[in-house]
Amino acid sequence: MSARLARGLRASLFWGAVALILVYMTIPAFVVLMTSVSPSELLEFPPSGFSFRWYERAFSYPDFQNAFVNGLIVTAFASSLSLLIGSAFAYLVDRYVFAGRAALEAVLASPLIIPHFTTGFGFLLLGADLGLGQSYAVVIATHVVLTLPFVSRTVYVSLRNLDPALERAATNLGASPFEVLKRVTLPLLRPGMVGGWLLAAILSLTEFTASLYVTAQRTQTLPVAMYTYVREYTDPTIAAISALLIIFTTALMLLANRCLGLRRILAIDVH
Amino acid sequence: MKAQALPAVELTRVSKNFDAVQAVRELSLTIQKGELLTLLGPSGCGKTTLLNMIAGFDVPSGGSIVIDGRDVTAVPPYRRETGMVFQSYALFPHMNVFENVAFGLRMRKMAKLGIERAVGRALEMVKLEGFASRRVGQLSGGQQQRVALARAIVIGPKVLLLDEPLSALDKNLRRAMQLELRELHERTGLTTVFVTHDQEEALGLSDRIVVMSRGEIQQVAAPLELYRSPANGFVASFIGEINRLPPARCRIEGDEAVFEIAGHVVLRARRREKLTIAEGQETHLFVRPEHLTIATSKSSAQNKVSCRVTTHLYQGAYTLTRVDAGPLGNLQLRALGGEAIAAAPIGSQIEIDIDLDEAVILAG
Numbered sequence: 003m004s005a006r007l008a009r010g011l012r013a014s015l016f017w018g019a020v021a022l023i024l025v026y027m028t029i030p031a032f033v034v035l036m037t038s039v040s041p042s043e044l045l046e047f048p049p050s051g052f053s054f055r056w057y058e059r060a061f062s063y064p065d066f067q068n069a070f071v072n073g074l075i076v077t078a079f080a081s082s083l084s085l086l087i088g089s090a091f092a093y094l095v096d097r098y099v100f101a102g103r104a105a106l107e108a109v110l111a112s113p114l115i116i117p118h119f120t121t122g123f124g125f126l127l128l129g130a131d132l133g134l135g136q137s138y139a140v141v142i143a144t145h146v147v148l149t150l151p152f153v154s155r156t157v158y159v160s161l162r163n164l165d166p167a168l169e170r171a172a173t174n175l176g177a178s179p180f181e182v183l184k185r186v187t188l189p190l191l192r193p194g195m196v197g198g199w200l201l202a203a204i205l206s207l208t209e210f211t212a213s214l215y216v217t218a219q220r221t222q223t224l225p226v227a228m229y230t231y232v233r234e235y236t237d238p239t240i241a242a243i244s245a246l247l248i249i250f251t252t253a254l255m256l257l258a259n260r261c262l263g264l265r266r267i268l269a270i271d272v273h
Numbered sequence: 274m275k276a277q278a279l280p281a282v283e284l285t286r287v288s289k290n291f292d293a294v295q296a297v298r299e300l301s302l303t304i305q306k307g308e309l310l311t312l313l314g315p316s317g318c319g320k321t322t323l324l325n326m327i328a329g330f331d332v333p334s335g336g337s338i339v340i341d342g343r344d345v346t347a348v349p350p351y352r353r354e355t356g357m358v359f360q361s362y363a364l365f366p367h368m369n370v371f372e373n374v375a376f377g378l379r380m381r382k383m384a385k386l387g388i389e390r391a392v393g394r395a396l397e398m399v400k401l402e403g404f405a406s407r408r409v410g411q412l413s414g415g416q417q418q419r420v421a422l423a424r425a426i427v428i429g430p431k432v433l434l435l436d437e438p439l440s441a442l443d444k445n446l447r448r449a450m451q452l453e454l455r456e457l458h459e460r461t462g463l464t465t466v467f468v469t470h471d472q473e474e475a476l477g478l479s480d481r482i483v484v485m486s487r488g489e490i491q492q493v494a495a496p497l498e499l500y501r502s503p504a505n506g507f508v509a510s511f512i513g514e515i516n517r518l519p520p521a522r523c524r525i526e527g528d529e530a531v532f533e534i535a536g537h538v539v540l541r542a543r544r545r546e547k548l549t550i551a552e553g554q555e556t557h558l559f560v561r562p563e564h565l566t567i568a569t570s571k572s573s574a575q576n577k578v579s580c581r582v583t584t585h586l587y588q589g590a591y592t593l594t595r596v597d598a599g600p601l602g603n604l605q606l607r608a609l610g611g612e613a614i615a616a617a618p619i620g621s622q623i624e625i626d627i628d629l630d631e632a633v634i635l636a637g
Contacts, residue, residue, distance in 0.1 A: 168366075171357070
């Protein structure tokens with residue numbers, strides 16, 4: 003009986019710890035969500051009532067509208083380019099042994115080491131030098147670099163999980179290398195590639211540090227517009243737009259999870 | 274076996290090196306049309322490499338491969354017209370059973386109606402009628418195996434290549450699939466190359482067995498011949514169970530060959546025509562467990578050896594008994610049923626007869 007009691011105690015300790023971690027991790031988002039429904043003119047927590055008025059303002063504020071559209075444009079191009087380049091890299095690294103393979107892997111991982119600040123600053127200088135200024139092209143180029151390691155990693159994991167016998171089987175049945183790619187390899191990589199694209203989209207939509215450097219008023223993305231807003235106003239609109247961004251990216255994350263499972267997005271399991 | 278003039282596959286001095294390792298060494302082999310030939314050997318003997326070279330996945334470092342009269346040494350795998358069944362089955366997970374089987378026909382640009390008919394026939398052949406629209410993930414291991422077979426035979430390959438296709442199945446299913454494979458082979462008459470490391474499987478399935486070791490052929494023979502007259506010590510101990518006796522000196526006395534082991538044990542055998550051993554030459558004797566019997570007081574056998582019983586392994590149909598035969602070392606006996614367990618309790622001192630008429634005698 004005492005063993006059962008001890009087991010019960012251990013279980014409740016375990017779940018208590020899990021609950022604490024969950025609360026700790028989500029509390030900032032929770033505070034923001036609560037503040038966003040406050041009727042007060044000032045940012046206050048806890049809120050003194052309930053109102054959607056700041057959501058109305060967030061939706062109707064022209065800077066946010068433009069920034070959201072900018073973000074979508076940048077994300078669409080950046081994620082797609084990132085997927086294309088990342089998949090090609092992943093395929094190279096998985097299939098071929100060549101001099102400098104290790105170096106290529108290191109370069110692919112470098113955005114994880116180089117601060118976003120540095121990447122953004124570098125592209126700002128480069129864009130100015132090339133006369134591109136803070137155009138979409140520069141913003142997109144920056145976002146491609148920042149999302150590349152995640153996309154290539156996701157595709158790489160999918161490639162690793164692909165049984166090489168499948169491609170051999172197709173070849174044996176008369177499929178040329180191109181047919182094998184078209185009918186077997188690519189269809190089987192699709193979940194990984196869609197997941198990689200969505201992951202890149204989430205990162206791109208919420209990226210702030212580098213974007214602050216490479217965007218101008220005309221090309222600024224939502225996080226940058228939000229930063230500008232906080233510097234001028236102190237009303238809960240900012241909380242409302244934050245909440246909207248959280249909801250939007252959560253939806254994307256759920257979609258990505260459906261496509262390939264969170265474990266594989268984060269590239270935890272290669273077997 | 275329908276032996277015809279033109280062989281199905283001809284390997285001539287084929288080699289394969291992986292960096293410093295020689296996986297296959299100057300191997301020559303002719304595979305007849307319609308035969309079921311097994312490549313048998315321990316892992317790393319080169320049998321899978323050989324199969325991959327026939328399929329075209331591995332390019333030989335030397336030698337030539339001819340399939341159906343055409344030199345395919347430099348032909349890519351997708352133009353070789355071989356049908357392969359993989360160890361992992363390698364069914365396409367994003368296609369259903371029909372699409373899997375139809376894949377090879379689509380690659381051959383066959384018309385839709387023809388494909389439907391051919392796939393239907395192939396599924397019937399492997400007893401999977403009604404499974405066409407199933408997803409691959411919904412099938413059991415045995416069923417996946419059959420789909421893989423159907424997919425390979427539907428294209429009418431010049432040679433069917435099976436890479437340890439039964440090794441993932443459990444023992445009972447495996448036995449059933451062996452029988453089915455054999456029946457399928459009788460029905461289709463397809464030239465088949467079967468790779469396995471399981472000697473029982475090889476003995477049961479094959480028309481001929483190629484025993485390989487370290488990239489070389491040790492012996493090519495029909496199962497019966499392989500079991501009864503292995504060409505060397507490796508084949509003798511790899512095929513079935515066998516007792517290897519310590520080295521013996523041989524001399525000829527009339528129509529008997531007399532073997533002297535460890536100085537004082539003397540065993541006698543009738544002389545055989547095929548035996549080509551000189552007087553006084555060192556020889557090796559290999560005796561199957563079924564040729565050792567517990568001696569009764571009445572038996573008048575000439576090769577009686579006394580020994581001590583160490584273990585019994587009851588197997589249902591027969592019992593394996595291990596004995597310590599002093600200078601002859603540890604020996605295994607196989608006796609039908611389980612009477613031996615009571616007749617010769619563990620630890621008891623008994624006499625055994627060694628029947629050398631069927632023994633394998635090899636020159637040292």
